[in-house]
Amino acid sequence: GAGVSQTPSNKVTEKGKYVELRCDPISGHTALYWYRQSLGQGPEFLIYFQGTGAADDSGLPNDRFFAVRPEGSVSTLKIQRTERGDSAVYLCASSSGLAGLSDTQYFGPGTRLTVL
Amino acid sequence: AQTVTQSQPEMSVQEAETVTLSCTYDTSESDYYLFWYKQPPSRQMILVIRQEAYKQQNATENRFSVNFQKAAKSFSLKISDSQLGDAAMYFCAYRALNNAGNMLTFGGGTRLMVKP
Numbered sequence: 369g370a371g372v373s374q375t376p377s378n379k380v381t382e383k384g385k386y387v388e389l390r391c392d393p394i395s396g397h398t399a400l401y402w403y404r405q406s407l408g409q410g411p412e413f414l415i416y417f418q419g420t421g422a423a424d425d426s427g428l429p430n431d432r433f434f435a436v437r438p439e440g441s442v443s444t445l446k447i448q449r450t451e452r453g454d455s456a457v458y459l460c461a462s463s464s465g466l467a468g469l470s471d472t473q474y475f476g477p478g479t480r481l482t483v484l
Numbered sequence: 485a486q487t488v489t490q491s492q493p494e495m496s497v498q499e500a501e502t503v504t505l506s507c508t509y510d511t512s513e514s515d516y517y518l519f520w521y522k523q524p525p526s527r528q529m530i531l532v533i534r535q536e537a538y539k540q541q542n543a544t545e546n547r548f549s550v551n552f553q554k555a556a557k558s559f560s561l562k563i564s565d566s567q568l569g570d571a572a573m574y575f576c577a578y579r580a581l582n583n584a585g586n587m588l589t590f591g592g593g594t595r596l597m598v599k600p
Contacts, residue, residue: 399586401586408593410490410575410577410591410593411529412590472534473588477527
């Protein structure tokens with residue numbers, strides 16, 4: 369597609385449930401990022417993929433959060449035993465993976481997760 | 485760790501006038517990239533302008549320009565001839581040049597309102 373897409377657009381779940389959020393990057397982009405944006409704040413980094421592997425997962429808040437990118441394209445962010453504090457907009461971005469300024473990140477529209 | 489600060493939670497400008505949004509950052513790196521992103525209510529982050537720290541010349545993109553003061557670690561965004569469509573949240577972001585993760589560090593954002 370022309371841009372980064374994310375599904376679902378909105379997700380409402382109950383405390384303790386498991387959720388999966390999907391990201392389709394721009395075709396040909398090798399780098400993929402997940403960010404979390406709480407209400408009224410700037411996005412915060414969660415995890416970065418280069419190809420199929422997680423190159424940096426230092427932003428994941430705890431072991432309830434996990435992400436995969438098995439074929440180096442689509443990525444899924446998985447959250448187990450959701451808590452009300454997980455409510456936020458989850459943003460995905462992709463970039464070419466090249467060095468320098470050409471590695472600008474392009475963002476999807478995000479998934480708004482609400483945990484009741 | 486790098487930090488990005490946007491000291492203006494909200495700004496207002498009259499249509500066709502000029503407004504400047506402030507951003508300061510803290511880093512021990514000498515080479516890095518700086519970005520301004522726009523986030524309308526649709527949630528999708530849109531790249532407005534970007535700057536390489538080793539370039540002294542300020543970046544410009546049509547009505548958008550920056551005032552990059554490396555010694556002061558300041559990166560302000562000037563919007564000329566403001567339009568109603570410029571109303572949005574604006575985020576300043578930093579990325580290290582040689583950071584293996586290439587993640588963006590965002591400020592807290594400035595909400596820009598444009599009055600007709």
